[in-house]
Amino acid sequence: MADLLPTPEIARLDVPLAELAADLQMVALKRAAAERLRAGALLEQRHQLLDLDADSRYTVPGCAYRNCLPGTGVAS
Structure with missing residues (x-):
């Protein structure tokens, strides 16, 4: 029983339910x-990748092809 908090400490830690609900919200x-x-960022990235054409000097990092669909490694 020696490990229990004293009553004043428990009262200090008590947080009103409304405050907890507001924090969770x-x-x-x-x-x-x-x-x-x-x-939105993923949609924008996909839009930018689909705008790349086969002659583009830009490539998708980690892709062997010039113009890859994101995450597939397959040329479009």
């Missing part, structure tokens, strides 16, 4: 925003 909103940002 903010975390959920930030996570959703990050997922939307990531999805």
